[in-house]
Every structure is written in C-alpha cells, then in structure tokens.
Amino acid sequence: xxxxxxxxxxGVMSNTLIVAAIPDILDHFGRSPSDAGILVAVGPAPAILxxxxxxxxxxxxxxxxxxxxxxxxxxxxxxxxxxxxSWPMLLGARLVQGIGGSGLIALSVVLITxxxxxxxxxxxxxxxxxxxxxxxxLFPALGGTLTQLSTWRLAFAPFAVxxxxxxxxxxxxxxxxxxxxxxxxxxVRGMVEGLRRPVVAxxxxxxxxxxxxxxxxxxxxxxxxxxxxxGLGPRNRGLVTSVPSxxxxxxxxxxxxxxxxxxxxxxxxxxxxxxxxxxxxxxxAPALWVMVLAALVYGWAEGLTLPTxxxxxxxxxxxxxxAAVLGAYTATARTGQVIGPLVVGVALGFTGSRTVxxxxxxxxxxxxxxxxxxxxxxxxxxxxxxxxxxx
Numbered sequence: 001x002x003x004x005x006x007x008x009x010x011g012v013m014s015n016t017l018i019v020a021a022i023p024d025i026l027d028h029f030g031r032s033p034s035d036a037g038i039l040v041a042v043g044p045a046p047a048i049l050x051x052x053x054x055x056x057x058x059x060x061x062x063x064x065x066x067x068x069x070x071x072x073x074x075x076x077x078x079x080x081x082x083x084x085x086s087w088p089m090l091l092g093a094r095l096v097q098g099i100g101g102s103g104l105i106a107l108s109v110v111l112i113t114x115x116x117x118x119x120x121x122x123x124x125x126x127x128x129x130x131x132x133x134x135x136x137x138l139f140p141a142l143g144g145t146l147t148q149l150s151t152w153r154l155a156f157a158p159f160a161v162x163x164x165x166x167x168x169x170x171x172x173x174x175x176x177x178x179x180x181x182x183x184x185x186x187x188v189r190g191m192v193e194g195l196r197r198p199v200v201a202x203x204x205x206x207x208x209x210x211x212x213x214x215x216x217x218x219x220x221x222x223x224x225x226x227x228x229x230x231g232l233g234p235r236n237r238g239l240v241t242s243v244p245s246x247x248x249x250x251x252x253x254x255x256x257x258x259x260x261x262x263x264x265x266x267x268x269x270x271x272x273x274x275x276x277x278x279x280x281x282x283x284x285a286p287a288l289w290v291m292v293l294a295a296l297v298y299g300w301a302e303g304l305t306l307p308t309x310x311x312x313x314x315x316x317x318x319x320x321x322x323a324a325v326l327g328a329y330t331a332t333a334r335t336g337q338v339i340g341p342l343v344v345g346v347a348l349g350f351t352g353s354r355t356v357x358x359x360x361x362x363x364x365x366x367x368x369x370x371x372x373x374x375x376x377x378x379x380x381x382x383x384x385x386x387x388x389x390x391x
Contacts, residue, residue, distance in 0.1 A: 037345025055327020144238020
C-alpha cells in the first residue's frame, strides 16, 4: 500500500515543487507573467497523448514494467531542469519530465483497483488522495523554502529522489499481467467502449473542467496574486498555496462517510458549489486571512470531488481495460491542466489576477447548476457488487 502511495506522491511533484518559485524563475529568465502559464502547462502536456498508451501497455505487459522506467525518467529530467541555463532548456527538460510522469497517478489507482473492491476500494482511493494532498501541502512549502534559502534551482533538487523510489519498486512490486495478450486494436476498442459508459464519460468531463480551473487559477494565478496583492515572498507563497491541502486531506480520509450521507450526485454538486464560492472569495479577499479561509473551503471541496470522479471511472471501467481507461481519464485531466494555464496566461495579458480568480469561480457556480439539472449517476450504494455506481 505504501509503495502505491509513493508512486502518487511522485506524480504530484512536477508543478507543486516549483509553484512558489514561479515569480523567481520568470524574473531570472526575464519573462513576463503571461509566461507562467507556459511553464506550468508544459509539464502535464505530454500526458495528453502518452497516458492512454501507458495504460494500454500496462494492461498488456504488467504494471511494474511501466511504473519503474517512468519514475527514472521523471526524476532525472526534473533534476536537469534545475540546471537549465536558458528558458528553452528549462521548457524542454520540463517536457521530458512530463513524459516520465504521465502515467504515475493513474497507475497507482489501477493498482488499488486491481487488489481491492467495494468499500475498501473507496477508502483506499480516499487515502491515496489524502497522501497526494499531504504532498500538495508539503511540496509548495518545501519548494518555497528551498528557493528562499538559495535560488529557484534548489527547488528542483528533490526530483532526484524519484529514481531511487523506482529502484525500490522494482525490488518490491510483484510482476503482474492482466488477462490474455490481445492485439493492440482490441485493447483500443475495449478502451473506447469503456469510455463510452455514461458514468465514465461524464466523470471524465467533470474532472477535466475542475483541473482546468485548478491549474489555471490555483497553481498559475494565485502565486502571482499573492505576490501582487499581498507582497508575499516565495516561502509565504508556498505556505498559502499549501493551506488547502489541510482540509483536502481530512475530506479524502472521510470520503466514504460523506459519500454515504450525500450520495454521489450531492457530493459532486456540493463540491462544485463550494469551490466556486471559494475562488470568488479569493479574488475579492480584502485581507490575507480571508484568502486563507477561502483556501481551506476550496481544499475541502477538492478532497471530496476529485477522488470521487476517479473512483467512478476506476470502478465502472472494464476489468481488462482498466489501466487503459484510467489512462484516458488521466489524459483528459492533463488536457485540463494544459488548457487552464494557457488560457489564464492569455487572460492575464488583458486583465488582473483578481478578476481571473473571480471569473473562474463564476464558471464553477454555473457548472453546479448544470450538475443539479442533469444528474449523471444513480444514488450511490457503496460496496454493492464491488462497483461504485451503475452505468
């Protein structure tokens, strides 16, 4: 279980370690604030095409054969990025790092789904999300502190740990192959069929929209807003960025109870409502304590909604195409991670960071109305037949 959690921890390092250092990186290379979107987006960009392929290969050749090389490439390229002497070199290293990190989180969820069912599966996916959110709390603060102690380059040093994790996983993770070897065409058709299931399709779309806003607003706009509106340095920017992870961790740990109480539909709609209100409050915050309070609300909503969408996809995917379907889900989420920073980068060229935060919150509030009007899941019945929801 802890080996699985370590894969997820590595999977969230790419942007979280450097988010507090973004203004320093831009200053070092003489780039404008609008280039922050490119810096954040280039990491997850390769996953759009690569993650479904990784899923297909993991279904075909086993999980370990894909996870270990991914960790080695991810960590090595991340360390090289910290040694960059030019803006193109930095972006190139980040792109290669993104290739290595494309399938890490998806494959960690695949491992959980392979070995647990029903209530245990929901709880462990929630705990896996809690591990991720703890890392989301620690990594920005760590990156900000390392930047404050030295330069932005030191924030890239922890990436060198990932290959060591890969070596440990090769030693301890058993070799595992799912099902019979089939043609790649059959695998692709099975993946497409799985993605066409209503719960899987709509959960994937929901996650994509949320990731557009998370990466566009929280990881790209917020550091700039904290610098411009409150004059915070790298360390304090990292600490504020880490705040949502506190409530997100708690939410992920109590996910099963909240889902039983509210049902899947109520949980997802309520989460969208809270996230929208939180972003509006951030943009309108007259003081830093209001910003921190809104960030705590945002973290609670995120900790409930994202693992729920992920579990819906994992539990409703066909067994033989589970890794491929989760790979496609992750690729769609990564698309949101790329689109969000790029759109925000353009918006920041025309308006301020405060306006961008408020506008993003308004989008989530409108999405809440759509979720209420067009439900896409039946009432949740945890543990029935080992599936999260029906099709």
